[in-house]
Amino acid sequence: MPHAPVTIFIIEDNALYSELLAYKLTQNPDYTVRQFSSAQACFQHLATEKPDMVTLDYSLPDGTGEQVLRQLQERLPNVPIIVISAQEDVNTAVGLLKQGAYDYFAKDAETPDRLWHSVLKVREQLALRRENQRLREQVGQKFDPKQAIIGNSQPIKELFTLIEKAARTGITVSVSGETGTGKELVAKAIHYRSVRQQQPFVAVNVTAIPRELLESELFGHEKGAFTGAVNRRIGRFEQAHGGTLFLDEIADLDLNLQAKLLRVLQERELTRVGGSKTISFDARLIVATHRNLEQEVKEGRFRQDLYYRLLGLPIVLPPLRERGTDVLLLADAFLRAFCAQNHLPPRQLSEAAKQQLLHHSFPGNVRELKAVVELAAVLAEDELIGPADLSLRNGSGGNGEIPADESLRQQIARIVQRYLDVHNGNILHVAQLLKIGKSTIYRMIQNNEVSVR
The missing domain is CATH 3.40.50.2300 (Response regulator)
Incomplete structure (x- = not known):
């Protein structure tokens, strides 16, 4: 250095x-x-x-x-x-x-x-x-919203305005939108445009951590607090001190932990599991969910007092199907990046392929689009990607529609299966191409969602 x-x-x-x-x-x-x-x-x-x-x-x-x-x-x-x-x-x-x-x-x-x-x-x-x-x-430059978030549609322009307003203050931000719309990307854009940009950005996906471990993950624990607690652990709230804590899928937090979170947010202090010392913290909070939190409150699955504590500045992310030609801008960016990373010749979408993307509903939103165009780059025989290279229905081309009863999980399984078929069942290579853990693919094989043929 x-x-x-x-x-x-x-x-x-x-x-x-x-x-x-x-x-x-x-x-x-x-x-x-x-x-x-x-x-x-x-x-x-x-x-x-x-x-x-x-x-x-x-x-x-x-x-x-x-x-x-x-x-x-x-x-x-x-x-x-x-x-x-x-x-x-x-x-x-x-x-x-x-x-x-x-x-x-x-x-x-x-x-x-x-x-x-x-x-x-x-x-x-x-x-x-x-x-x-x-x-x-x-990193701050990378997460300039106008560089990190691609799009020229009116909903995206309105999103940029809200991000700038959120970044100017320390108000709690609640981000909602369908799965795959880029909620964490928005949270990072807010953090790296704020006065806290030099401090940590700590992200926690509530659904990715077992419920019995989540309290310790958030608030930390003392040595001997429970079986297996052989050392003191600093929780995510303390790790985010001075910076931003992003809690994704907040609607999935169980009611008992919701009460503890409410107290921590009200007092701006916490106690580690198994400890008695009160610890103050200063972290900006951004939460996200793909659910309707107001409906969750009405149905008794989410505390009303916590809902109002978290609401702050609400930002609703538009689904990809409402963003018009942004789909083509995104597809082009994903193609260029994927080809460069994998040393492939540059690929382009044919006019027919563009029309197919424009008329597809994309229930998996931006995440689905990224997987589709990356797979197309692998399948294409030359630099021009045609409709047959787009895995939008049953692993092949078509009219761009998907079965009405097909879930996002089924679509993901279909894409993974297509990659496995193309790459002769090489699980490690497929995991690297799709940027998912190989354990995810093994689990899908165990659950008979995909197979190595």
Whole structure:
């Protein structure tokens, strides 16, 4: 990892000793060193330049080591400060380290070398922090809604407006829409456009975790809280502290856990399973469901008080069949990405194939479209994808309609079966192409939904 230049401030009233430290550090041409004979001289310079780290003499003419350290920490939060003292008092060193000093050295012949090695450690940490910042910025750009969410239809334009409004505040957001419409993508777009974008985005699918483990997953547990709890576990709420917690399929949360979630949201604090300590948290909440939560409340499956607590800013995602020609924009994007990832020649949809996609109802929405066009890219004999390559009905082409009584699960099984047939039953390869776990395919085989022929 390439290192950026490092600026180091030396605060030392002994001019000779200050020159000694500066001479040692400037052996590295990447280090810029500034020397100050007092704390006030350093504070005045902070108006024009900020350091990446500071060395601080414990005994200065205008303040004790503890006082100056505290003032520096207020002005330069997160900047490492190394205290250098003529004293070798252990209690002083311990006190300064507890106060937040990065390191403590006694002045002797080896101090310049110790400082050199300590600066190397700081530099490594600084490089990692800058790289992390760069990656977070890249993720933020990726989830710019107008780049991550593809479409020009009126419903999508209205969605962009709501995402921007949600991102400007910390209001709870409830996202609803049919399966496969991109609810998590919307949640990420909101998070990475908000002031919390540098903090964690933590996603939990309520239906993917066994009910008996979900409370521990959300709130954490203490060691020995239950059989198998051999260590303390930090829950998802704590993991999301400072950032955003996304709870997908919130309607499937059982009533007992709904009550606990309500209390946690009202108090903004939680208690780990098996623990007694109250832990405060600060996480923005975004929830999603493909069900009608209002109807769930009427039928007694969802608490009314929790419903109103979660409602916040409601965002309803349009199904793909209501997005007009967006289906072609999405299909083209999926085709280009799939062909590039799998080293296939570029593929294009024929006019007949485009018409077939435009007239298909897509009950599986964007997720179904992605699977259909990726399979078509594999099946096509040349660069032009025709209607026969689109697996929209019984594994073949056709008029684009699906049987009225066919479920999404049956459609997924049909697509998986087609991939297995084309790739001679190679389960691992099919799992990689479809981006699903091979255990999912094995489970489908066990349930007689697909077979290896």
